[in-house]
Amino acid sequence: MYIMFIGLVGKPSSGKSTFYRAATLAPAEINSRPFTTIKPNIGVAYAKVKCPHLDFEKQCNPNNSFCIDGNRFVAFKLMDVAGLVPGAHEGKGMGNQFLNDLSPADALIHVVDASGTTDEEGNGTAGFDPLVEVDFLVDEVEKWFFGILKSNWAKVVRRAFVDKKDAVKELAVILSGVGISEAHVMKAKSVSKINVENPVSVNDDELFRFSKILRGISKPIIIAANKMDLPASKENIERIKQTYPGMTVIPCCSEAELALREAHEKGLIHYVPGENDFKIIDESKLDDKQKKALEFIREKILGAWGSTGVQDVINKSVFEYLDMIAVFPVEDETRLTDKKGRVLPDAKLLRNGSNALDLAYEVHTDLGKNFIRAIDCRTKRTIGKDTALKNRDVVKIIA
Ligand SMILES: Nc1nc2c(ncn2[C@@H]2O[C@H](COP(=O)(O)OP(=O)(O)O)[C@@H](O)[C@H]2O)c(=O)[nH]1
Ligand SMILES: [Mg+2]
Incomplete structure (x- = not known):
């Protein structure tokens, strides 16, 4: 089974753990955790899509995901490095x-302290330039990556040349x-030629250039410009965007997202x-303190910036950078239920281009092995095993 995996990176005190806590705080009533936590710093975070229940005029009963007001939150793994x-x-x-720890990551979210109130080691200061932070982090990740390639290159040469x-x-x-x-x-x-x-x-310079390109492709970095609530952030965020026009920079306030999710969890707000x-x-x-904070x-935050940015960072990473789609397997194509009668119970993230057979294997190996055909529950048409699925498809697999 393929489980998408994103790593949170950054210098100390940029707000990684706050982002992580906010992103992994799901309503308590969520039924089944799609995967168990293996390490304390790996948790389940959620990408947001319009729930298909809206199109079918049915009420859903999510099992591996959750739905609030027609928004389905679909699980993936997030790591707080x-x-x-x-x-x-x-x-x-x-x-x-x-x-x-970043080895298995499909993408990296770089949590930058956009406020400039901490230095590169995370110590409190004033007027620190977050551009320094963006530079050194990319540099460290690239050098680490190059080290891996370099130390394995002799093996590659041997297998190609001798074997x-x-x-x-x-x-x-x-x-x-x-x-x-x-x-x-x-x-x-093909990009590096x-x-x-x-x-x-391949000489060392070429290998370094190749490893940089390979890193960009296999572990894209998206910038979460955090602490946007602090005074210097706005200007710094503009500078980061101007300096790195090729990078995605999303302003965010992890602390606000955490506060809002906690307040929702406690039933204080919706x-x-x-x-x-x-x-x-x-x-x-x-x-009074809570009222003031809200x-x-x-x-x-919400009025001035449009959102806390945390969910935007996640959605951009999942749907744009990693080009995933969310699909909804069901057992009954008219009632859209599973064996237990739950409507639209499960949502799965698959790579764009995945087909019904890939989905079958995601649901269960046996379902994949015994796959006959699939049905698109919107059109009631048969989907061949080679046809690519689309985002928000609801699919019944016949085995
Ligand atoms: N003002 C502000 N402070 C934040 C924000 N996010 C995190 N912090 C604070 O920054 C400090 C470091 O946060 P933490 O999540 O532990 O950083 P980490 O070392 O990167 O994991 C804590 O005091 C947080 O409360 C934010 O969005 N705004
Ligand atoms: Mg931390």
Whole structure:
């Protein structure tokens, strides 16, 4: 089973853990956790799509996901990586260990302290330039990545040269532990125009350039410009955007998102992650401090910026950078239920281009093995096993 995996990276005190806590805080009533946590810093976060129940005029009973006001939140894995400092790839601040944690990641969210109130090691200061942070982090990730390629290159050369094997395939096999696929290597090869087919001809400069491109393809970085509530942030965020026109920079306030999700959880407010407002459920349950904090968030965050940015960062990473689609497998094509009668119970994230057979295998290996055909529950038409599924498809698999 393929589970999408995103890592949160950044210097100490940029707000990674706050972002992580906000993103992984799901309503308590969610039934089944789609995957169990393996380490304390790996949790389940959710990408947001319009729930298909709206199109069918049915009420859903989610099982592996949750739905608020017609918004379905679909699970993936998120990791809170320990803070990285300059020199991390050489082991500074145990950085090499933390970088290795990123190996399985499909994408990285770089949480930057846009307020400039902490330096590159996370110590409190004033007027620190967040551009420094963006630079050094990319640099550390690239050097770490190059180190992996370099240390494996002799093996690639040997397999291609001595064993006469396909270098691209071997490279993908050797680097599969760092989340590299053959498609990634092919793409990096065509972008870089470096002849990795003949690995013995690749010199160190070329290998570094190739590893940079391969890193960009296999572990894209999206910037969460955090702490946008603080005074210097607005200007800094503009500068980050201007300096890195090729990067996606999304302003955010993790602290506000965490506060809103917690207040929703406690039944104090009604808040849909990613929206530009919330409703207070019962004024009398709030003390003055809470009221003030919520007012601040409403005016200075949601009003001024349109949202807290946390869900935007997630959705952009999942649907644009990683090009995923959300699909909804069901057992009964008219009632849209599973065996237990739950309507539209499950939502799964698949790579765009996945077909009904891929979905069948995602649901269960046996379903994949015994796949006969699938039905598009909107049109009631048969979907052949080679037809690519679309975002928000509701699919019955016949086995
Ligand atoms: N003003 C402000 N402070 C934040 C925000 N997000 C996190 N912080 C604060 O920044 C500090 C470091 O946060 P933490 O999540 O522990 O950072 P980490 O070291 O990157 O995991 C804490 O005091 C947080 O409360 C934010 O959006 N705005
Ligand atoms: Mg932390």
